[in-house]
Amino acid sequence: MSKFSSMVTAQLNAYVYALADPRKDGTLKDRIFYIGKGNGNRCHNHAQVERGLDDLPLHEAEHKLSVIRDIHSTGREVEVHIVSHGIMDQEAHDLEAVLIPILGDTNKVAGHGDRHLWLTTNQIDERYERPVQRRDVALFCGNLLFVSLNRQDTNSLLQEGAEADMAQATLGDWNLSESRSRCVDVVIGVKNGLIVSIFETLKSAEGQTRFDRFAPATRGAHGRSRFLARRSCDLETELLSRSVYVGDKMLSKIRPGAGCQFFGAMDEHL
Numbered sequence: 174m175s176k177f178s179s180m181v182t183a184q185l186n187a188y189v190y191a192l193a194d195p196r197k198d199g200t201l202k203d204r205i206f207y208i209g210k211g212n213g214n215r216c217h218n219h220a221q222v223e224r225g226l227d228d229l230p231l232h233e234a235e236h237k238l239s240v241i242r243d244i245h246s247t248g249r250e251v252e253v254h255i256v257s258h259g260i261m262d263q264e265a266h267d268l269e270a271v272l273i274p275i276l277g278d279t280n281k282v283a284g285h286g287d288r289h290l291w292l293t294t295n296q297i298d299e300r301y302e303r304p305v306q307r308r309d310v311a312l313f314c315g316n317l318l319f320v321s322l323n324r325q326d327t328n329s330l331l332q333e334g335a336e337a338d339m340a341q342a343t344l345g346d347w348n349l350s351e352s353r354s355r356c357v358d359v360v361i362g363v364k365n366g367l368i369v370s371i372f373e374t375l376k377s378a379e380g381q382t383r384f385d386r387f388a389p390a391t392r393g394a395h396g397r398s399r400f401l402a403r404r405s406c407d408l409e410t411e412l413l414s415r416s417v418y419v420g421d422k423m424l425s426k427i428r429p430g431a432g433c434q435f436f437g438a439m440d441e442h443l
Contacts, residue, residue: 175217175253175294181301182213183367183414187265188258189272190216194240195249201291204252205276207237210262210269216253216294220245255292304418305368308439312373312408313417315358318400319425320347320433322362327369331413336404343370345399346387347433354398355381357435359405366416366426371409372402 177185190211193204209215223241244251257268292300307313322330322342330339343362362370375383383401417425419439427434 175220175250177214177217177294177297178302179365180304180367180414180416181298183365184301185212185255185258185297187212187260187262188216189256189260189265189268191254191256191272191276192216192219192237192241193252193254194244195252196244196247201254202276205254206240208256208269208272208276210265216255220251253294255294255297257290258292258297304416304423305412307417307419307424310408310412312359312371312405314439316353316356316438317424317436318347318349318353318357318360318433319363319417319427319436320360321427321431322364322369323427325364327362327364331369339370340372340402340404343372344402345385346397347399348395349398349433349435351386351396351398353435354384354386354400357382357384357400358438360400360402361417361425363416363425363427366423367414368409368412368417368425369414371405371412372400373405374400374402 188211190209191201191205192207192209193201194206195204197204207219209219211218219237220241223238223245226238241251256272257265260268305313307317320343325342329335330342339362343360349357357374360372360374361368362372377383384398385401387397387399389396416423424434424436
């Protein structure tokens with residue numbers, strides 16, 4: 174059963190989608206039976222709901238579920254098309270309102286628009302399901318510190334004018350030993366395993382990472398580090414909402430209970 178990953182849904186924002194009947198021939202307009210607006214995996218939910226009803230009778234008003242049930246009875250799946258994505262909720266509502274009457278029995282479909290419109294779910298996955306392999310990003314081959322922004326309102330932090338707040342949230346204070354703090358090359362803020370911010374640390378004349386060290390607030394606790402760094406804006410824009418892997422191992426998913434996670438520099442011979 175189809176479902177977008179968190180990496181994909183994080184980049185879709187609001188979208189408008191169409192459900193089409195694969196049993197029918199003709200143009201896409203002739204096969205569409207439902208237009209909807211959604212976020213996350215909303216476009217896949219109708220088929221899941223119908224399956225969850227088993228053979229229970231459908232309400233006469235549930236025309237789309239009746240069509241979905243007929244499609245499933247032939248062993249086929251509903252076609253899901255993402256008409257447009259990366260838009261605000263109000264824009265999605267407006268587009269949905271325009272398309273519903275246009276796609277009625279007596280209407281014709283307008284042009285499909287630019288490359289962002291009328292993508293299949295496979296095309297959406299191909300575009301956004303692109304984990305970052307650590308070795309492919311030169312900056313990531315050094316000593317990395319992933320830090321959790323799970324408790325932050327990252328949408329607000331990414332707004333223009335919130336640069337100081339983003340630096341405050343990303344650069345500390347982190348529970349990391351002094352020895353490791355001295356060699357951190359990059360601090361990467363992540364939320365649910367997806368990149369939000371990227372900072373390259375500043376170095377002393379001796380090549381050591383610059384950071385402030387704070388004594389523990391209570392006896393037995395660890396000291397904390399706050400890093401001095403510059404934001405890598407271009408790289409951050411390129412890699413926003415993507416996860417970082419080495420092979421099949423995901424590095425950017427911070428283990429439960431930890432605020433940060435350190436990874437030493439990659440061996441250039443690996």
